[in-house]
Amino acid sequence: MNFDEIIERRGTHSAKWDAMETVYGVSPEDGLPMWVADMDFKPPQVVQDALARMLDHGIYGYFGGDAEYKDAIRWWMQNRHGWEVDPAHIFTTHGLVNGTGLCVQAFTEPGDGVVLFSPVYHAFARVIRSAGREVVECPLTESNGRMVMDFAAYDAQMSGREKMLILCSPHNPGGQVWTPEELRGVAEFAKRHDLVLVSDEIHHDLVMPGHKHTVMPLAAPEVSDRLVMMTAASKTFNIAGAHTGNVIIADPVLREKFASVMNGLGISANSFGLAMITAAYSPEGAAWVDALVEYLDENRKIMEQGIAAIPGAKVIPLQATYLVWGDFTDTGMEVEELHRRVQETARIAANHGESFGMGGERFLRFNVATPRARVVEAVARLQAAFSDLQ
Numbered sequence: 423m424n425f426d427e428i429i430e431r432r433g434t435h436s437a438k439w440d441a442m443e444t445v446y447g448v449s450p451e452d453g454l455p456m457w458v459a460d461m462d463f464k465p466p467q468v469v470q471d472a473l474a475r476m477l478d479h480g481i482y483g484y485f486g487g488d489a490e491y492k493d494a495i496r497w498w499m500q501n502r503h504g505w506e507v508d509p510a511h512i513f514t515t516h517g518l519v520n521g522t523g524l525c526v527q528a529f530t531e532p533g534d535g536v537v538l539f540s541p542v543y544h545a546f547a548r549v550i551r552s553a554g555r556e557v558v559e560c561p562l563t564e565s566n567g568r569m570v571m572d573f574a575a576y577d578a579q580m581s582g583r584e585k586m587l588i589l590c591s592p593h594n595p596g597g598q599v600w601t602p603e604e605l606r607g608v609a610e611f612a613k614r615h616d617l618v619l620v621s622d623e624i625h626h627d628l629v630m631p632g633h634k635h636t637v638m639p640l641a642a643p644e645v646s647d648r649l650v651m652m653t654a655a656s657k658t659f660n661i662a663g664a665h666t667g668n669v670i671i672a673d674p675v676l677r678e679k680f681a682s683v684m685n686g687l688g689i690s691a692n693s694f695g696l697a698m699i700t701a702a703y704s705p706e707g708a709a710w711v712d713a714l715v716e717y718l719d720e721n722r723k724i725m726e727q728g729i730a731a732i733p734g735a736k737v738i739p740l741q742a743t744y745l746v747w748g749d750f751t752d753t754g755m756e757v758e759e760l761h762r763r764v765q766e767t768a769r770i771a772a773n774h775g776e777s778f779g780m781g782g783e784r785f786l787r788f789n790v791a792t793p794r795a796r797v798v799e800a801v802a803r804l805q806a807a808f809s810d811l812q
Contacts, residue, residue: 423710425463425717426793438462438789442771453769454800459594459745461660461791465702466710469659472701476694485693488514491700495668498703499653502627505637511670511677513684514691518624518652518667522588523549525650525669528683529618529676530555535584537617539571540779543594546622547779558584559780562596564749567739569596571604573611580615587617592625592635592742595778595787599633599741602641609642609649618676620650624667625743627658627711630719633741639672647673650680657743658711659702660791666695718744721790721797728801729788733811744791748772751784753811760784768803 431439432450438458442448446457464470476482492509499505515521522545530536532554538546540559547557560576562569589608592599600608612619621638629635638649654667671677701707722740729735729746734753740746750760757776764770764786775785790797 423466423713425714426795427464428793428795429462429464431462446765446771448765448769448771453771454796454803455771456788456790456792456800457771457773459657459743459789460662461744461789462793462796463660463714463791465659465661465698466707468701468704468706468710469661469698472697473694476697482693485691485696488691488696491696494700494703495653498708499637502708503635503637503640505639507670508672511672513669513671513680514696515667515669515684516689516692517656517662517665518622518654519545519549520665520689521652521667521669522546522620522622523553524680524683524687524689525586525588525618525620525652526550526553526555528679529620529650530585533583534586535581537576537584537587538779539589541595541775541782541785542588542590542778543622544773544777544779546588546590556583557779561780563781564738569593569598569738571607573607576611577614584615584617586620587612587615588620588622589638590622591638592623592629594625594743595745595747595773595775595782595785596738597740597743597745597747598738599629599635602636605636605638605641609638609645612648613645616648618648618650619645620652622652624652624654624657626653628715628718628744629742630715630722630740635742648676649673650676655699655702659698659707661695661698661702664692664695664698666692666699717794718791721792721794722746724794724797724801725788725790728804732805732808735808744789746788746790747775748786748788749784750786753784753808755784757783760786763807764804767807768800770800770803 438455535556535558536550537558651670656662725746738747773787775782
């Protein structure tokens, strides 16, 4: 569990490292990639050992028999989240962006509205629009360091064309853990407007000390007839390249609709992903995650304090994920100047806030899941890039 180890990722087909010059003009030779949401850490040894056994065997045929894999998911959700999952309710998708697209196809029609609480994970809107559906943005507001939902305003926005709501829980990019009361508010909103509620909980294992994530089925069991849960081990264990996610549906009607779309597209699981997740969802994997979260918590403190020291800058305090949401609104800068300083002067690639939708225009998202020395260096570069501010 040496999270301080510097692992060379340049030239390894890493989107995070090898694409940042194309996207942000920041060279990987001297730049710091803090954009794509993957970590610069190896997964736990138990995952590496599972892959080594596959390589030693040397035959990579069709996978059969996923009972052990589904039981590992059941064990993890019960032990880490107190949630009893029926293995028969689990679908395996090629990651959760794929899972989102399948939900859009299964539960909406072209022209329907899909509700997002924005700013929010940018892939949702891309998938919705690409499928010929309408993105309906319900803006979050900031109050006392929290992102707040205004359901009265959202009720007034609804036209009746909306058929689905996608919730990001914990929230990305805001790094916020929704309270059980907030989750019940979301569930009641979905019920009022007869929306299928898709709860993307991909970051639910990466919760900072002092905070607790509540899975939607426990917060609002009364909406099980309209609830679709999306979970994955990809963020937790840094195995996003395995493209393996879980869509978990308790309601038989929704489950049949989803199964029909999956079967129509001929989607089946990746055997490497199943082996990795089966290994990761174990006591050894749990111990690794506990150590990881402690390390991330120290990284986020350094980043939050570093940004807060820049005049006019602040952060939404990070409660979950490893993605610090920096607010540069009060610097008074135009967006172009903000990006120039971060990319050209500080040589940091960070996600532009406007890509997350309404309300993100003068924000930047920084990934701190990297060895601590890089986080310290990033803070020093940012403070130097804004050193002229009073």
